[in-house]
Amino acid sequence: MISLRDVSKAYPRSGDALSGVSFRLRKGEFAFLTGPSGAGKSTVLELIHFQTRPTEGEVQVSRYNSRRVRRRDIPALRRRVGFVFQDFKLLERLTAAENVAFALEVIGTPRREIAGRVQRLLSQVGLAARARSRPSELSGGERQRVAVARALATEPRILLADEPTGNLDPDAAGGVFELFRMLNRLGTAVLMATHDADFVCRHAEIRQLELEDGRLVRDSAA
Amino acid sequence: MRAVREALAGFRRTPLLCALSIGAVGLSLVILGLFGLVAHNVGGAIGDVERRVEVVGYLLDDAGPEQVRAARRELEALPAVESVRYVSKDEALERARRDLVEFSDVYGELRVNPLPASFHLRLREGFRTPETVSETAGTLAAYPFIEEARFGDEWVERLFALRSAAAAVALALGGGFALVAVLLIVTTVRMAVLARGEEIEIMQIVGAREGYIQRPFLLEGALTGLAGGLLALGVTRLAYVFFPARFAAVESLVWLPHPWTAAGVAAAAALGLLAAAFSVHREVGRAYGPS
Ligand SMILES: Nc1ncnc2c1ncn2[C@@H]1O[C@H](COP(=O)(O)OP(=O)(O)O)[C@@H](O)[C@H]1O
Ligand SMILES: [Mg+2]
Numbered sequence: 026m027i028s029l030r031d032v033s034k035a036y037p038r039s040g041d042a043l044s045g046v047s048f049r050l051r052k053g054e055f056a057f058l059t060g061p062s063g064a065g066k067s068t069v070l071e072l073i074h075f076q077t078r079p080t081e082g083e084v085q086v087s088r089y090n091s092r093r094v095r096r097r098d099i100p101a102l103r104r105r106v107g108f109v110f111q112d113f114k115l116l117e118r119l120t121a122a123e124n125v126a127f128a129l130e131v132i133g134t135p136r137r138e139i140a141g142r143v144q145r146l147l148s149q150v151g152l153a154a155r156a157r158s159r160p161s162e163l164s165g166g167e168r169q170r171v172a173v174a175r176a177l178a179t180e181p182r183i184l185l186a187d188e189p190t191g192n193l194d195p196d197a198a199g200g201v202f203e204l205f206r207m208l209n210r211l212g213t214a215v216l217m218a219t220h221d222a223d224f225v226c227r228h229a230e231i232r233q234l235e236l237e238d239g240r241l242v243r244d245s246a247a
Numbered sequence: 248m249r250a251v252r253e254a255l256a257g258f259r260r261t262p263l264l265c266a267l268s269i270g271a272v273g274l275s276l277v278i279l280g281l282f283g284l285v286a287h288n289v290g291g292a293i294g295d296v297e298r299r300v301e302v303v304g305y306l307l308d309d310a311g312p313e314q315v316r317a318a319r320r321e322l323e324a325l326p327a328v329e330s331v332r333y334v335s336k337d338e339a340l341e342r343a344r345r346d347l348v349e350f351s352d353v354y355g356e357l358r359v360n361p362l363p364a365s366f367h368l369r370l371r372e373g374f375r376t377p378e379t380v381s382e383t384a385g386t387l388a389a390y391p392f393i394e395e396a397r398f399g400d401e402w403v404e405r406l407f408a409l410r411s412a413a414a415a416v417a418l419a420l421g422g423g424f425a426l427v428a429v430l431l432i433v434t435t436v437r438m439a440v441l442a443r444g445e446e447i448e449i450m451q452i453v454g455a456r457e458g459y460i461q462r463p464f465l466l467e468g469a470l471t472g473l474a475g476g477l478l479a480l481g482v483t484r485l486a487y488v489f490f491p492a493r494f495a496a497v498e499s500l501v502w503l504p505h506p507w508t509a510a511g512v513a514a515a516a517a518l519g520l521l522a523a524a525f526s527v528h529r530e531v532g533r534a535y536g537p538s
Binding site: 074096097099100101102103104108114116127128130131132133175176178179 | 249445446448449450451452453454455456457459460
């Protein structure tokens with residue numbers, strides 16, 4: 026479903042962010058992407074989301090290939106690949122429900138379907154009761170759940186999460202992680218970047234891809 | 248619908264910048280509009296005058312009829328010459344009597360006709376330039392039996408110079424303001440894009456189409472241009488209504504042909520659209536471009 030083949034990414038000033046990274050992520054799989062800050066985790070996720078292109082090698086996500094993808098196909102690709110950030114990126118002036126509705130609206134969901142789907146998405150992340158709250162009235166964990174509900178609006182087959190628990194206290198972090206596990210059991214592949222080693226250790230059964238200085242130094246499934 | 252709503256929200260967000268953009272588009276087009284109005288009205292007159300540009304050669308009284316006929320044939324064969332009219336001494340006198348009524352008594356008492364015969368040359372369209380006019384006069388003056396060749400030299404030249412100068416000034420001013428207008432619209436749209444940076448980022452992340460994201464901004468640019476164009480049309484129309492009242496010499500001004508005004512307003516909208524497209528591609532396009 027996702028495959029990176031000998032991917033290198035160089036930035037004009039800061040040099041190589043990634044060098045020769047290869048791995049595959051299967052349908053419905055769950056994996057951690059670990060490594061210290063600056064190791065290249067975000068760069069890997071951005072490459073899979075086609076926010077940037079490799080300098081060398083290629084990235085394949087379902088039928089989209091980084092060498093051949095056309096600019097106008099990128100929106101369709103991104104609808105299959107949900108993205109969650111450390112800082113949530115919610116619109117502060119909108120309620121939880123409106124934040125989710127925004128995503129549905131901009132991908133062209135028929136107006137009459139939006140309200141029902143928003144309610145279902147918020148229920149799925151356990152936030153139906155907070156639909157009318159603004160981000161400023163929600164806890165960190167709740168905000169991240171809204172962000173997940175928004176990422177699910179396009180019914181993605183893959184969920185990319187860039188340090189989604191980085192801003193959360195341990196309880197909230199555990200809750201969000203359980204949410205990812207639940208979504209994964211329902212069939213969504215999840216690739217979650219984190220530099221929280223404890224967290225990863227406690228879930229040794231989950232595949233771990235470890236980056237260091239732009240290189241893939243360990244793949245627990247290999 | 249959404250695009251319209253958001254384009255209008257853009258106007259509310261930066262009203263001063265929008266007003267400046269509209270004003271600049273308007274000003275550039277008012278200048279062109281006023282020139283167009285004047286040119287359209289004077290154009291007819293200039294055309295008339297140009298058509299009447301004549302090169303006249305006065306014949307010595309001792310010119311032989313055979314010489315005159317031969318010269319006439321040669322003159323008619325010149326590529327620049329449209330027609331050659333010969334006015335005999337008698338005809339000249341006849342005309343003078345008719346045209347200059349106050350002198351008719353004087354002419355009536357004459358026993359000798361003092362007026363010379365003359366050739367009147369009209370030039371073909373496209374040859375009515377100062378150079379050709381003086382060249383033709385030179386050719387005419389070269390005949391030994393031609394005493395003098397005349398043309399309205401100075402004012403012909405001035406007429407042409409005036410018109411091209413006016414056109415150059417109108418184009419330079421209009422073009423200058425159009426450039427200012429483009430820069431202002433580019434800035435306005437950039438401000439609108441920056442003001443909505445967060446939303447745009449989220450739209451790009453969840454997979455909104457590029458056109459969907461850009462449409463409100465393009466519309467904002469086009470509406471700015473359109474508003475400027477309509478403003479210019481209004482101001483030009485006011486000038487048209489009030490100008491004749493103040494300058495009684497011009498009795499009736501003719502309003503611009505509809506295709507001209509329509510083209511002007513459409514051009515303004517297109518200008519706004521292009522400026523917005525330029526800006527939005529720079530500001531929004533990056534997230535989808537290869538990098
Ligand atoms: N847009 C960018 N421009 C220049 N350098 C970048 C950019 N993004 C990341 N980098 C560099 O690439 C390296 C990897 O960064 P990143 O992928 O963000 O690491 P991580 O997410 O693991 O902390 C870092 O050295 C960083 O400075
Ligand atoms: Mg990072």
